[in-house]
Amino acid sequence: MNHSLHITGGRVIDPANGIDEIRDINVRDGILVHEKSPHAEVIDATGKVVSPGLIDIHVHFREPGQSHKETIATGARCAAFGGFTTVVCMPNTSPVADSPSTIAWIQERAATTACVNVFCTGAITRGLAGEEMSPIGALAQAGVVALTDDGRCIQNHGVMRRAVEYARQFGLPVMDHCQEATLSADGVMNEGEWSTRLGLPGWPGLAEDLIVARNILLAEETGHPIHCQHISSARSVRLLREARLRGVPITAEACPHHISLTDERLKTFDTNFKVNPPLRTPADIDAIIAGIADGTISILASDHAPHATYEKEVEFDQAPFGMLGLETELAVFLEILLHQRKALTLPQIITLLTVNPAKLLRLDRGTLSVGAPADITILDPDHSWTYDRNDSPSLSRNTPFHEFALRGRALTTIVGGKVVWDLESGFRS
């Protein structure tokens, strides 16, 4: 790789280094460097924002085992399309990513087919069954960046406690999908006025709150970080805020759909709005946005969860949970947090999409420091566009944001010093 870039005239926002100014960025051989190379390709970023490549620590790329929904290659293209240069895959594949051989397979597949950086998580328990610990030491050695049973939640508190204690020796953060199963039971949407109107079984916020509280206590007890995934309930935000003020090593993430869509959307029984945890109420949205604004929720992520159209085209209670996210993630966050609510500044939003996730999972990414890998996203926070799901590189079409008018979009996605996608010319390979 002997290739150089000179990105000129852009507003460089690099929260890791406290930079927010017009300046040039130089890349040589995949690395950020001080000086412009003589034959560098020049990218004019005048009037645009130059950010460290965005990081999404919560995606489902469905390989191995469910490549009719998404592959690592197509999922990675969704990431690039959305301005993301690094993603972290969840382990609920088939087979489950609970062994070093499966991790190695995913890593190999990513290295040969993905146009962005793909990191793996390993399952906390074998087969995501919530009973026996996975070979956590071997998973750590194989290079997983965190442990999670995402999609499931370990109901046995003893098992969860031991897993967190055990993970500590490897420095692997534990991420949890917070859902107490006896309270969520057979629920398929938020429990409240709309589940009452629609006669659909409710999954109350209470079921999330109880596990968030459990995780706070376990993080406090063990001193080891626990990360609460896709927070959806107002009371969970309150519990997290109190815990973080006390210095408990607990973190949380929020997803685009949980700050932009309410459970009223389900009134047409459209399964593209069926997601776990479910869309909740305007009050929950307000609380999550307040939590993002005050630092209670320090990471933004998509929970990109592709499902084939024929799988979603069934009775509402039979349909799988999950929605696409990477393609619209940045735009929805900017539309809601920056434009509509004015809850955060652009540098703050970029912090939650770069430095903070990198710090949690100890990735050498999310910065424009000289010497770092040249992962860069050029974006326009004011770009007005209407999303069309048929433009998605995904193998699936289950987005709730089809035909949404949005402000803000990635223009160019650069991974390891190479432009992999830009709005004008599309994918480079």
Added chain:
Amino acid sequence: MNWQHKDLCALADHTAQELMTILDTATAFKGVGERNLKKVPALRGKTLVNFFIEPSTRTRISFELAAMRLSADVVNISASASSLEKGETLLDTARNLEALRADLIVIRHKSAGSARFLADRLNASVINAGDGAHEHPTQGLLDAFTIREKLGHIEGVRVAIVGDILFSRVARSNIQLLTKLGAKVTLVGPPTLVPASFSPLGVEIAHSIDEVLEESDVINLLRIQHERQRKEYFPGVGEYSARFGLTKKRARRLKENCLIMHPGPMNRGVEIDSAVADGKGSVILDQVTNGLAVRVAVLYLCSGGAPMASSATDQ
């Protein structure tokens, strides 16, 4: 007078005026049902499929008779006789019915929203005969029809609906229709079966049947559904019956003209005393008769029939 829809999936989707159109048309058809020659040729040459994926006798037969009154051809399909058991999706099964040129599909299904799901995807008319705990529109209509027929009006009438409201599609259709037509609805049952989340639907909530006996013009008793494993929701049938059953003693405190309704099938001695079910004020069998007139009207209107005026309208 207007009805512009090919489907009837939920009463929540329709205006008060549209719902009155159905009731008025049903009144006109009830007259037909009292004649010696009960048949009219309105749907001659049309095919109706009764697609019942959940067991039902009364509703299925009522739709079947309604279709016959309109001279339609009728086919009945149950879950065990369909390819759903072989793993075919609901949509594929329904598309096959449409490919066989079914004009109307009457569906009962355990999943809320299943009627709407088909209606959005098929050219055939889709009539909801009960979708999970969501709605049972023709039951709501026949209940309102019966109230109007017996009391002369619906606006201002006080209706108490008692029982397993949370899991009841009958309750939801009644709530939608009666509140739109100006009735005052009170839901009665233990807090586990009548949660506060019903309040935004424009109803009152009571946790004791004794609170509503004197004031109600209509008491609609819902079946307590043993088969759906409600053990987490109340301790048992005995305690339920003691607190919410309409006993003879309680029935004596009702208004002189209070109507006693039940969508059936009844559990005699549980939600209603046997003598009360058969006694003065009980209109339970009138509901069944009226159900036929209402279903005739729904099939007729959803097939594009012109609304009919009735002399019995009150508004």
